[in-house]
Amino acid sequence: xxxxxxxxxxxxxxxxxxxxxxxxxxxxxxxxxxxxxxxxxxxxxxxxxxxxxxxxxxxxxxxxxxxxxxxxxxxxxxxxxxxxxxxxxxxxxxxxxxxxxxxxxxxxxxxxxxxxxxxxxxxxxxxxxxxxxxxxxxxxxxxxxxxxxxxxxxxxxxxxxxxxxxxxxxxxxxxxxxxxxxxxxxxxxxxxxxxxxxxxxxxxxxxxxxxxxxxxxxxxxxxxxxxxxxxxxxxxxxxxxxxxxxxxxxxxxxxxxxxxxxxxxxxxxxxxxxxxxxxxxxxxxxxxxxxxxxxxxxxxxxxxxxxxxxxxxxxxxxxxxxxxxxxxxxxxxxxxxxxxxxxxxxxxxxxxxxxxxxxxxxxxxxxxxxxxxxxxxxxxxxxxxxxxxxxxx
Amino acid sequence: xxxxxxxxxxxxxxxxxxxxxxxxxxxxxxxxxxxxxxxxxxxxxxxxxxxxxxxxxxxxxxxxxxxxxxxxxxxxxxxxxxxxxxxxxxxxxxxxxxxxxxxxxxxxxxxxxxxxxxxxxxxxxxxxxxxxxxxxxxxxxxxxxxxxxxxxxxxxxxxxxxxxxxxxxxxxxxxxxxxxxxxxxxxxxxxxxxxxxxxxxxxxxxxxxxxxxxxxxxxxxxxxxxxxxxxxxxxxxxxxxxxxxxxxxxxxxxxxxxxxxxxxxxxxxxxxxxxxxxxxxxxxxxxxxxxxxxxxxxxxxxx
Numbered sequence: 001x002x003x004x005x006x007x008x009x010x011x012x013x014x015x016x017x018x019x020x021x022x023x024x025x026x027x028x029x030x031x032x033x034x035x036x037x038x039x040x041x042x043x044x045x046x047x048x049x050x051x052x053x054x055x056x057x058x059x060x061x062x063x064x065x066x067x068x069x070x071x072x073x074x075x076x077x078x079x080x081x082x083x084x085x086x087x088x089x090x091x092x093x094x095x096x097x098x099x100x101x102x103x104x105x106x107x108x109x110x111x112x113x114x115x116x117x118x119x120x121x122x123x124x125x126x127x128x129x130x131x132x133x134x135x136x137x138x139x140x141x142x143x144x145x146x147x148x149x150x151x152x153x154x155x156x157x158x159x160x161x162x163x164x165x166x167x168x169x170x171x172x173x174x175x176x177x178x179x180x181x182x183x184x185x186x187x188x189x190x191x192x193x194x195x196x197x198x199x200x201x202x203x204x205x206x207x208x209x210x211x212x213x214x215x216x217x218x219x220x221x222x223x224x225x226x227x228x229x230x231x232x233x234x235x236x237x238x239x240x241x242x243x244x245x246x247x248x249x250x251x252x253x254x255x256x257x258x259x260x261x262x263x264x265x266x267x268x269x270x271x272x273x274x275x276x277x278x279x280x281x282x283x284x285x286x287x288x289x290x291x292x293x294x295x296x297x298x299x300x301x302x303x304x305x306x307x308x309x310x311x312x313x314x315x316x317x318x319x320x321x322x323x324x325x326x327x328x329x330x331x332x333x334x335x336x337x338x339x340x341x342x343x344x345x346x347x348x349x350x351x352x353x354x355x356x357x358x359x360x361x362x363x364x365x366x367x368x369x370x371x372x373x374x375x376x377x378x379x380x381x382x383x384x385x386x387x388x389x390x391x392x393x
Numbered sequence: 394x395x396x397x398x399x400x401x402x403x404x405x406x407x408x409x410x411x412x413x414x415x416x417x418x419x420x421x422x423x424x425x426x427x428x429x430x431x432x433x434x435x436x437x438x439x440x441x442x443x444x445x446x447x448x449x450x451x452x453x454x455x456x457x458x459x460x461x462x463x464x465x466x467x468x469x470x471x472x473x474x475x476x477x478x479x480x481x482x483x484x485x486x487x488x489x490x491x492x493x494x495x496x497x498x499x500x501x502x503x504x505x506x507x508x509x510x511x512x513x514x515x516x517x518x519x520x521x522x523x524x525x526x527x528x529x530x531x532x533x534x535x536x537x538x539x540x541x542x543x544x545x546x547x548x549x550x551x552x553x554x555x556x557x558x559x560x561x562x563x564x565x566x567x568x569x570x571x572x573x574x575x576x577x578x579x580x581x582x583x584x585x586x587x588x589x590x591x592x593x594x595x596x597x598x599x600x601x602x603x604x605x606x607x608x609x610x611x612x613x614x615x616x617x618x619x620x621x622x623x624x625x626x627x628x629x630x631x632x633x634x635x636x637x638x639x640x641x642x643x644x645x646x647x648x649x650x651x652x653x654x655x656x657x658x659x660x661x662x663x664x665x666x667x668x669x670x671x672x673x674x675x676x677x678x679x680x681x682x683x684x685x686x687x688x689x690x691x692x693x694x695x696x
Contacts, residue, residue, distance in 0.1 A: 231512060246530065
């Protein structure tokens with residue numbers, strides 16, 4: 001890395017407009033939701049990024065960092081206009097965002113055309129690091145396929161023979177379900193066991209009418225159910241599940257980690273014992289995570305979560321890119337090469353990027369104990385997204 | 394698909410329908426009598442739910458929260474009517490939509506400032522904190538049954554008020570001929586303020602009562618808004634009876650429909666739609682069919 005940074009400094013640094021006393025600031029544009037349902041997530045990402053930049057005294061690669069924040073409202077129809085505003089009017093050097101996959105699709109399209117270096121701190125749409133992948137687009141979070149796959153493997157390895165799926169029937173839910181099915185099939189192949197997906201039940205997004213769905217599952221009596229719900233929907237599903245007596249029925253409720261992420265307090269007793277898979281857990285026992293969580297709590301007065309971790313790694317990727325070129329954002333190719341080759345010691349564990357620029361990371365099997373997602377074990381180590389349809393360059 | 398499942402789904406449908414009725418009843422009288430399209434109706438449901446959260450935390454019991462929350466909502470309704478809605482009576486629907494949509498944005502922002510964006514749960518009363526076994530696998534939460542009974546009782550009260558009281562008579566008269574009741578010397582200013590306040594209270598009551606079952610989180614208001622309009626249109630604008638029948642139809646269609654569709658083999662391949670999309674389609678198809686048959690809705694008066 002040191003060598004790369006040195007080479008970048010000689011080859012790439014062209015002291016143009018900021019050659020004299022004060023170099024211009026590096027403008028980092030944040031297109032994140034600061035209002036509406038996802039405001040919490042936008043805030044967590046921003047907080048962690050601000051913290052990471054503050055730790056570097058707001059200087060990276062010898063240049064000061066300046067944040068330009070724009071509320072995405074998590075509204076796909078406004079995504080094109082908002083992205084253009086940041087890229088063309090605000091002239092940001094690096095683009096960060098969004099949370100919502102629909103916004104990400106529009107944003108990625110412009111990022112591809114304009115070539116601005118973009119880091120996605122949350123949105124999981126598979127396409128972004130699939131058919132829509134581009135050299136200048138990076139993701140610091142996950143693809144929707146990823147958290148589903150390990151849960152499928154776990155259930156197959158444990159010999160669950162009849163499995164039902166239940167998810168919000170929109171992009172993210174469908175991709176998560178596909179991940180689960182791939183993992184389940186791979187798990188069966190490896191163990192030589194047999195099993196089947198007995199039913200897939202879609203629920204229109206973002207509906208929370210679960211009573212009739214639960215009755216259906218009860219009538220099916222599968223060994224386990226894999227779900228994809230988040231936020232208020234996750235709270236209601238888990239509570240409805242318990243209230244319908246299904247918790248003691250021998251049918252295991254599992255899901256992508258979002259089912260119990262940041263909502264266990266509202267879920268209360270109903271969430272106890274639930275197992276999910278995700279690329280992070282608050283209780284991950286590594287030094288980086290402990291320090292990260294302590295610092296975050298000190299600075300913002302609340303506990304960090306997975307979104308904070310993603311924001312932190314987003315800032316870390318930007319730091320690696322900027323330092324490799326000594327702050328010369330014009331040296332795009334060198335910056336991209338440095339970011340693509342980055343290995344980050346993240347609070348979530350070791351993190352690197354796949355050729356499609358999607359995280360290669362551990363997925364943990366977690367279990368809710370006393371309202372906390374505790375790590376049972378690594379479900380799949382260094383899992384990469386299949387990145388179907390990605391052709392770089 | 395066996396009979397037990399169908400019966401359970403019918404129960405689910407009735408319970409969902411009764412809650413929908415509670416929300417839609419307020420919408421239909423405001424729409425029918427005052428001629429105001431109130432998009433912010435879902436926001437009052439949301440406010441009810443958040444009041445349930447705060448007041449339950451404060452008083453320790455959802456019943457106190459309902460008793461305190463309902464008058465608060467009525468007051469809020471009066472204030473909103475005096476400040477905003479009063480300007481809409483003689484304007485066209487587009488302006489009503491604009492203003493009440495603006496109210497949605499404001500209420501959502503206020504919610505975010507006061508309560509934050511985390512989901513919250515509201516404790517059920519202890520004596521309803523149990524479930525009744527239905528099959529060897531599934532049981533039914535007692536609170537849901539209680540909720541259904543309360544909705545039914547409120548429907549009864551609404552019916553009595555509308556059919557048997559002087560206020561109800563005026564409401565019905567206002568719904569069928571607003572100019573005439575004005576000509577007869579009835580103070581429509583007071584009547585409209587009362588009606589709007591009742592509408593807000595009904596929505597908030599639905600939110601208050603449903604909060605322990607459904608939890609509280611941003612965006613719950615918008616979730617019930619569209620389907621409430623469907624109920625109102627099916628039942629006939631301004632008709633409480635229509636809202637009741639319409640809500641039960643939607644509830645039953647939603648839960649029974651999806652079960653029946655899901656039990657048909659290859660339905661997804663044949664239709665090219667997933668079952669949940671098909672269910673939504675059938676609900677809107679139901680609405681279209683009813684409007685073709687009765688353009689003013691089931692119990693609406695043709696203009």
